[in-house]
Amino acid sequence: MIYLDNAATTMMKPPCVAEAVTAALTSLGNASRGAHEGALNTNRLLYRTRGKLADFFGCPKSEQVIFTNNSTEALNIAISGTLRPGDHAITTVLEHNSVLRPLYRLQRERGIDLSFVPADRRGLIDYEDFERLIRPDTRAVVCTHASNLTGNLLDIRRIGAIAARHGLLFIVDASQTAGAVPIDMVDMGISLLCFTGHKSMMGPQGTGGLLINGDIEVEPFKVGGTGVQSFLTEQPREYPTRLEAGTLNGHGIAGLSAAVDFIRRMGIDAIRAHEIKLARRFCEAVSAIPGVVTYGDFTTWERCPVVALNIGSADSALVCDALFCDYGIATRAGAHCAPLMHRALHTKAQGAVRFSFGYFNTDDDAEASIEAVCEIAERIGK
Amino acid sequence: MVRYYILFENYEQGLRLHELLDGAGVMNRIAPAPAAARGKLCCGMSLLVEADAIDAARDVIAREGAAHHSIVPMEDQLRPKRDRYC
Amino acid sequence: MRTKERRLIVAFYTTHDAMAFEDYCLSRGAAGRLIPLPREISAGCGLAWSAPPGDMAALTALLAGAGIAPQHIKEMEI
Numbered sequence: 001m002i003y004l005d006n007a008a009t010t011m012m013k014p015p016c017v018a019e020a021v022t023a024a025l026t027s028l029g030n031a032s033r034g035a036h037e038g039a040l041n042t043n044r045l046l047y048r049t050r051g052k053l054a055d056f057f058g059c060p061k062s063e064q065v066i067f068t069n070n071s072t073e074a075l076n077i078a079i080s081g082t083l084r085p086g087d088h089a090i091t092t093v094l095e096h097n098s099v100l101r102p103l104y105r106l107q108r109e110r111g112i113d114l115s116f117v118p119a120d121r122r123g124l125i126d127y128e129d130f131e132r133l134i135r136p137d138t139r140a141v142v143c144t145h146a147s148n149l150t151g152n153l154l155d156i157r158r159i160g161a162i163a164a165r166h167g168l169l170f171i172v173d174a175s176q177t178a179g180a181v182p183i184d185m186v187d188m189g190i191s192l193l194c195f196t197g198h199k200s201m202m203g204p205q206g207t208g209g210l211l212i213n214g215d216i217e218v219e220p221f222k223v224g225g226t227g228v229q230s231f232l233t234e235q236p237r238e239y240p241t242r243l244e245a246g247t248l249n250g251h252g253i254a255g256l257s258a259a260v261d262f263i264r265r266m267g268i269d270a271i272r273a274h275e276i277k278l279a280r281r282f283c284e285a286v287s288a289i290p291g292v293v294t295y296g297d298f299t300t301w302e303r304c305p306v307v308a309l310n311i312g313s314a315d316s317a318l319v320c321d322a323l324f325c326d327y328g329i330a331t332r333a334g335a336h337c338a339p340l341m342h343r344a345l346h347t348k349a350q351g352a353v354r355f356s357f358g359y360f361n362t363d364d365d366a367e368a369s370i371e372a373v374c375e376i377a378e379r380i381g382k
Numbered sequence: 383m384v385r386y387y388i389l390f391e392n393y394e395q396g397l398r399l400h401e402l403l404d405g406a407g408v409m410n411r412i413a414p415a416p417a418a419a420r421g422k423l424c425c426g427m428s429l430l431v432e433a434d435a436i437d438a439a440r441d442v443i444a445r446e447g448a449a450h451h452s453i454v455p456m457e458d459q460l461r462p463k464r465d466r467y468c
Numbered sequence: 469m470r471t472k473e474r475r476l477i478v479a480f481y482t483t484h485d486a487m488a489f490e491d492y493c494l495s496r497g498a499a500g501r502l503i504p505l506p507r508e509i510s511a512g513c514g515l516a517w518s519a520p521p522g523d524m525a526a527l528t529a530l531l532a533g534a535g536i537a538p539q540h541i542k543e544m545e546i
Contacts, residue, residue: 032483035504035515043515047487063484228483228513238482238512314459317414321430326463333414334426351417379461 002329002365006358007148007176007306009198009205014262017255021204024254030247032227042250049257050240056260057193057211058184064212066243067253071175072098073221074194074210077243078171079103079142081218082192085110087139092117092125093340094147094154099173100340103142113137119344122297123150130162140169140191145177149341149354150296151279151306153181160189169216175199176304179259180275182268185213192216202263202359203256206249218243271359278357278366279305285370291377295345295352305357311373314380316351322379323353327372331355383458386436388429388443389415389451396427399448403429408438419454472545474521477503478531479511479540486515492534493517506546511539518546 003011024045029038031046046067054062068074079102083089091103093116106112115133119125130141141163146153156172163170171192174183179200185193190213197207212218223235224245235242263271280301286292291312297303311319320333332354335342342348355369388410390396396412403410408431415428431439436453443450480486490502500519505511519527521543531538 032514035502040502040515043483043487044490047484047491050484063482236512238484240484241482315416315418315456317416317420317426317428318459321413322460322463334417334420349418375463376460379463380459 002327002361002368004355004357004361004365004369005330005332006361007151007199007304007354007356008332010200010202010358010360012358012360013202013204013255014259016258016262017203020258021251021255024251028250028254030227031250045250045254045257046248049253049260052257052260053209053211056264057178057195058186059193059211059213060186061212061239064239066210066212066240067248068208068210069206069249070198070208071173071194071196074196074208075099075171075173076102077210077218077221078192078194080106080221081243082169082171082216083110083112083139085112086137088113088115088135088137089140089142090115090117090130090133090138091142092144092154093119093344094123094125094144094150094152095338095340096144096148096173096175097337097339098175099142099144116340117143119341121345123147123152123295123341123345124297125154127155127158127162130159134166134168138166138168140171142171142173144173144175145181145183146304147296147338147341148176148306149308149336149338149345149352151176151304151308151356152297153177153303156183156190157188163191164189176306179263179268180272180304185211192218197252197256197259200358201256201259203259204252207252207256210243212239220245222246266359275305275357275359275361276301276303278361278363279307279355281363282355282357282366282369283307286373289374289377291380292373295347306354308352308354309373310347310350310352311377312380313350316347316353319376320353322376323372327368327375329369329372384433384455385458386431386433386439387413387416387419387454387456388431388439389419389424389454390427391423391449391451392425393427395449395451396425396429399443399450400429402442402446402448403431403439406438406442408442409435410439416454416456419456421451424451474543474545476519476521476524476527476541476543477506477509477546478517478519478527478538479505479509479513479542480515480517480536481512481539483513483515485536485538486513486517489517489531489534489536492536493530496530498530503546506544508544509540509542513539
């Protein structure tokens with residue numbers, strides 16, 4: 001199989017990640033639940049991994065690195081933990097449902113008001129729209145770092161500056177960019193960063209985090225056992241314990257820790273250059289095939305290694321099915337959990353086939369995919 | 383050539399019917415749900431059943447009370463490829 | 469039942485502080501180890517640092533160097 005669905009998850013993980021998880025499966029006790037070596041092994045792992053992630057993302061305090069199961073959990077904590085009844089939040093049509101659904105839920109349950117920055121048919125936004133949408137009751141800007149459908153990057157530093165000028169919280173969904181694009185929370189003005197471990201971080205599924213930059217009060221999303229202050233009837237207020245209830249995914253975090261080490265060793269810029277090289281080769285070749293339409297801004301390669309396309313009027317699901325069944329190429333069709341992006345691109349009825357390249361893809365993968373798209377284009381409608 | 387896509391509200395429904403159809407010897411395979419057929423409620427997984435097996439599939443659905451969203455006929459939009467991966 | 473001995477016990481507000489102090493002490497070869505928090509002390513974290521008795525000044529200097537404010541420091545028999 002040629003795996004080109006890395007935007008959904010990276011299927012191939014570095015060997016060191018698998019080794020770390022395997023070792024953890026026979027050596028970890030439960031953190032904060034005991035002082036024996038088993039529990040302390042896990043405490044040390046969590047402590048050091050928080051430090052690594054704080055350094056990796058430019059978060060000033062490692063105790064404000066909160067482990068979560070994925071970006072979705074981090075976003076739920078960030079959004080519901082900061083927005084209060086009557087607040088207004090600004091977001092965009094590029095968002096994944098992991099941002100949209102928590103916001104819609106607060107709209108229904110807490111009466112928060114939402115404004116959406118629109119996008120054109122290349123998935124591009126006008127940054128001035130953020131300023132235009134700000135009101136006296138605006139509390140936060142919540143947006144993605146990159147569209148999971150087009151791969152277009154947002155200028156987070158620019159949006160962060162707008163948010164800072166107006167004293168707004170800036171919550172960023174880094175699902176598509178963590179591990180793929182350098183992120184510095186302080187430099188970019190990010191208040192709350194939500195990331196997942198299993199995409200470009202190349203860590204295990206079931207890992208991720210919320211990083212908090214500064215003195216920001218985030219109310220807990222779930223409460224329960226913490227191993228400390230057991231006689232309190234409320235969740236302890238200190239970070240990270242405030243936002244971590246229950247046993248953490250220690251085995252997964254061991255893998256995530258190894259994944260951070262791997263990215264550091266290889267160099268995020270080198271990883272990015274490889275992925276972009278493949279995506280660019282693919283995009284430039286398929287764009288020349290009659291009937292192929294690509295979606296996104298390809299005037300720049302400051303973007304994610306994602307190419308979404310359609311071939312003529314063929315249903316994207318049928319193209320995706322043919323790519324896998326006839327050529328062994330794994331891609332993703334459908335709505336991509338990004339309903340507003342599809343509406344903006346006018347691809348709701350047809351969907352789009354998304355090719356997303358990863359570190360372990362090769363030049364041969366790109367060439368085979370080009371040939372497959374070419375052949376499918378010839379097979380359509382005759 | 384018309385083919386039939388059985389659509390579902392979630393993967394659990396789809397996998398259950400897939401198992402039932404396989405058990406009954408009715409040819410079917412998992413395929414992405416066509417965008418044109420998929421409404422708001424469908425999930426991205428469908429079961430693709432050829433025209434000569436759809437009646438048998440409907441019998442299994444009725445007999446087992448198998449949950450599904452809808453059954454949608456669609457013309458195939460691609461000519462077949464000679465060498466197949468699966 | 470093992471013989472009780474006098475130790476300098478540091479209690480912490482958070483587990484994060486406890487782990488940070490262990491890391492700091494290990495990197496400097498400072499004597500001591502993490503133990504379960506003695507029942508006589510109430511603190512935010514169930515781990516405590518147990519150091520050799522006597523040199524309170526050295527221990528407080530280590531804590532200051534690590535940037536950690538302890539919840540308690542006490543010399544006691546455990």
